[in-house]
Amino acid sequence: MDRGILDPEDWELQRKVAHQAVDDLLNYLRDISTSPVWTEPKDDLLTLAAHDLPEYGRPLDEVYSDIREKILPYRMGNIHPRFWGWVIGSGTFSGALGDFISSTMNSNNAGGNHAGNHIENQVINWAKQLLKYPEYASGLLTTGGSMANIIALTIARNEKCGYDIRELGVQGKIIIYGSTETHSSVQKAAELLGLGNKNYHQIGVNENFEIDCDELESTIERDLKEGCRPVCIVGNVGTVNTGAIDDIVRLRAIADNYGLWLHVDGAFGAIARISPKYENLATGISLGDSLAFDFHKWLYVNYEIGCVLVKNRSAHIGTFSVTPDYLEHGTRGVHGGIWFSDYGVELSRNFKALKAWVMFQELGASKFRDAVTMNIEQAKYLSSLVKDDPQLELMAPVPMNIVCFRYNGGSGDLDKINREIVLQLHEKGIAVPSYTMINGKYSIRVAITNHRSKNSDFEILVKKVVEIGVHLDKTTQ
Ligand SMILES: *Cc1c(COP(=O)(O)O)cnc(C)c1O
Numbered sequence: 001m002d003r004g005i006l007d008p009e010d011w012e013l014q015r016k017v018a019h020q021a022v023d024d025l026l027n028y029l030r031d032i033s034t035s036p037v038w039t040e041p042k043d044d045l046l047t048l049a050a051h052d053l054p055e056y057g058r059p060l061d062e063v064y065s066d067i068r069e070k071i072l073p074y075r076m077g078n079i080h081p082r083f084w085g086w087v088i089g090s091g092t093f094s095g096a097l098g099d100f101i102s103s104t105m106n107s108n109n110a111g112g113n114h115a116g117n118h119i120e121n122q123v124i125n126w127a128k129q130l131l132k133y134p135e136y137a138s139g140l141l142t143t144g145g146s147m148a149n150i151i152a153l154t155i156a157r158n159e160k161c162g163y164d165i166r167e168l169g170v171q172g173k174i175i176i177y178g179s180t181e182t183h184s185s186v187q188k189a190a191e192l193l194g195l196g197n198k199n200y201h202q203i204g205v206n207e208n209f210e211i212d213c214d215e216l217e218s219t220i221e222r223d224l225k226e227g228c229r230p231v232c233i234v235g236n237v238g239t240v241n242t243g244a245i246d247d248i249v250r251l252r253a254i255a256d257n258y259g260l261w262l263h264v265d266g267a268f269g270a271i272a273r274i275s276p277k278y279e280n281l282a283t284g285i286s287l288g289d290s291l292a293f294d295f296h297k298w299l300y301v302n303y304e305i306g307c308v309l310v311k312n313r314s315a316h317i318g319t320f321s322v323t324p325d326y327l328e329h330g331t332r333g334v335h336g337g338i339w340f341s342d343y344g345v346e347l348s349r350n351f352k353a354l355k356a357w358v359m360f361q362e363l364g365a366s367k368f369r370d371a372v373t374m375n376i377e378q379a380k381y382l383s384s385l386v387k388d389d390p391q392l393e394l395m396a397p398v399p400m401n402i403v404c405f406r407y408n409g410g411s412g413d414l415d416k417i418n419r420e421i422v423l424q425l426h427e428k429g430i431a432v433p434s435y436t437m438i439n440g441k442y443s444i445r446v447a448i449t450n451h452r453s454k455n456s457d458f459e460i461l462v463k464k465v466v467e468i469g470v471h472l473d474k475t476t477q
Contacts, residue, residue, distance in 0.1 A: 008060070017060045024068060029079065029093050033452070036429025038077040044070045077432050081452035082461065085434035087240060087268050087297050087402075090450045094362045095302035098355030109141075109349040111329065113337030116351035121338055123353040123360075127307055130365060131273045131293070133286060138313035140343040141295075141305055141352055145267035146185035148292030148308035151320075151344050153189040153232060155290065156261035159315045160231035166319075170194040173228040177201050177219065179211035179246065181239040183265055199228070208397050209244035211235070213254065220258055232261040237282050238269015241436045241445070243379075243400035245269065248284025255289075264288035267306070268449055271298035272400055274365070275373040281400055295356050298375070298401070298449040299368060305352045308344075317342050375401045375448040382446060382458040391466050395443040404436060404443040407469030412476060415442035421468045431461045 008014045048070045078088040107116035124139035142148045153176065158165050161174055174195050178186050180202045190200035201223070203216045220230050235251045236244060248264065255262040264270070266285050270293040273282035285291050290310045295301040310316040321342040323329065329339050341347045360368075379401045386392045386405045395404040406418045418435070419442055425431045436445045444465065446458075 013060060017064045021064060024072075025096070026093060028072060032079055033081050035080070037080040037082050037432050038075075038426055038429055039073055040427065041074045045074050078450075079452075080432075081450060081454060082431040082457045083450060084446040084448055084453070085432045087447045087449055089294070089297045089300050089303070090452055091296075091302040092300060092359055092451075094358050095300075095355040098358035099302055099352075101358075102351035102354035105351060107351050109351050109353075110341040110347045111327075111337065111339030112334045114334065116353070117338040117340065119357050120340065120351070120353035123356050124307065124309075126360060127293075127295075128309065130368075131270055131282075131285060131291075131309075133291065133309055134311060136313070137309045137311050138316045138343060139307060139309045140340055141307055141349075142344065143304045144296065144306040145183070145265070145292050145294045146188065146306075147345070148267075148294075148306045149183070149185045149234075149263070149265055150189045150192060151308045152263045152290035152292055152310065153186070153234075154193060155310060155312075155315050155319045156232035156263055157193055157195070158319045159312070160259070160261050161229060173199050173223075173226075175199050175201055175223050175228050175230045176232045176234065177203060177216060177230070178234040179203050179205050179209075179236065179239075181205055181209050181211075181241055181244060182234055182236060183240050183267065186234050186265065205244070208399070209239055209242050211246045211251070213247060213250045216251075217254055220254070220260075224258075230258060230260055232263055235262060235264050235284065235288065236269070237264055237266040237285050238272070238400055238402075240267075241402070241438070242396040242404055243269065243398070243402035243447075245281060245284065245399055248287050252287040261290070262288045263290045263292070266291055266293045268294060268297040268447075269400060271372055272376065274369050275376065276369060277373050278376050278400075281376075298372060299356070300371065300449070300451050301356045301359055305356060320344055371451040375450070375453070378448050378453060378455065378458060379403050379446075381455055382448075382462070385458060385462045389462065389466065391469065392462065395438040395441065401448045403446045403448075404438050405446075406441065406443050407465055409469055409473045412473055417469060417472050417476075418442045418444055420472055421465055424468050425461075425464060430464050431457075433461070 048066060077083045079090055107114055109116045109120055120141055128135055128137060157174060176190055187200060201219055204212045206212055223230050233251055233255050235246045235248045251262055264285050270282055270285045273279050273285060292308050295305040296303045330336055379398050382403045383394055383398045386394045391409050393406050393408040395406055407421055408414055422435050422444055433444050433446045436443055
């Protein structure tokens with residue numbers, strides 16, 4: 001049999017190992033709720049991870065047994081029903097299967113006439129339908145919300161700066177606006193785009209952590225007087241700290257008044273739009289000139305997959321298209337078809353659409369709507385448990401799927417106690433919330449983008465937080 005130099009000598013061994021892996025991984029996911037959420041990496045993994053590069057290989061079954069024994073036990077934990085740290089999605093087995101299949105096809109979605117690009121185009125169109133975004137918008141699947149924000153802000157900068165910035169580079173003070181609650185990826189974008197942090201103006205927020213539109217307007221006025229060039233406002237539909245939703249209607253009016261681009265960061269929050277019961281939370285996403293959101297957070301698709309949608313297709317292509325001879329788009333052969341490299345930073349791109357496509361085909365949109373609705377109701381349930389317990393304190397409003405609270409037994413250093421509670425929850429494998437500072441106070445933060453969580457999981461969380469808190473109170477007095 002003909003084979004490549006890197007192909008297996010023994011195809012049957014590969015088959016056996018792959019079948020074993022599928023069986024193991026199905027069990028791994030099926031039984032996930034009975035295992036600890038997180039286990040600290042021990043010497044077996046650390047030793048393996050310190051090995052030098054092998055000059056000569058070994059059989060795949062041996063390699064796989066290292067994976068099974070020393071890698072699989074030390075997952076991050078986000079496939080477990082009690083993982084609610086940061087904003088991290090939970091994935092499915094069918095998503096993983098899609099990834100495996102696309103990886104085996106190993107196509108490059110830079111462009112060309114092949115299934116990868118047709119399916120990516122379809123998944124982008126499905127996203128527009130799901131989110132009720134205009135059909136004519138252009139889009140690109142990205143590695144995540146950060147890249148989606150960077151792409152959108154580049155288009156905004158190029159479109160609104162008033163001169164040929166691709167040719168001349170950044171000149172003068174080009175200003176973008178967000179709130180103090182806006183995600184750090186927007187700061188990265190401001191730095192990467194050559195604007196500099198001094199020209200990223202972060203506006204204050206009200207008691208609900210929504211952008212202060214009056215302050216925004218007066219800042220734009222001041223910047224104009226000083227000869228700066230404002231180009232873009234970033235509005236939040238779901239801030240990372242508390243899930244706050246900016247007044248996008250007002251931001252649209254301000255953007256129109258000053259001729260600015262309005263970009264909406266809806267990394268997870270945009271997805272509330274798919275819930276028939278709670279879609280009102282996210283109607284603002286349609287008002288922006290562009291939208292960033294993730295499939296890998298609140299649509300539960302396996303990492304990595306995000307998306308950017310842009311209403312002005314020619315501005316989108318006008319920002320990123322570079323077509324040297326060797327990338328010329330044709331109409332025949334593999335050259336034909338769609339060229340996604342015209343819509344973003346990267347040329348070589350994987351076929352990440354397939355995992356989302358498999359999940360939507362298998363589950364239908366309705367299951368996703370149910371899961372998102374369930375997660376919002378779980379946030380309400382958790383906040384009711386917190387409010388009902390005199391030893392717990394709710395730290396911020398709960399407009400969507402994020403709950404910030406803390407243990408407050410009435411005494412002691414509450415920042416220190418709550419920090420210790422979070423660490424013990426992790427280390428004991430009970431639950432993984434993360435934390436944030438709310439008005440300068442350390443808060444336990446639970447972001448629910450997990451299709452495996454049940455109400456009983458939140459009951460366990462609350463019980464354990466109080467138990468650990470009471471114990472800490474006693475032992476530190
Ligand atoms: C997570 C997040 C991002 C960044 O998305 P990644 O997929 O992690 O790159 C941007 N904005 C908000 C509001 C987020 O929650």
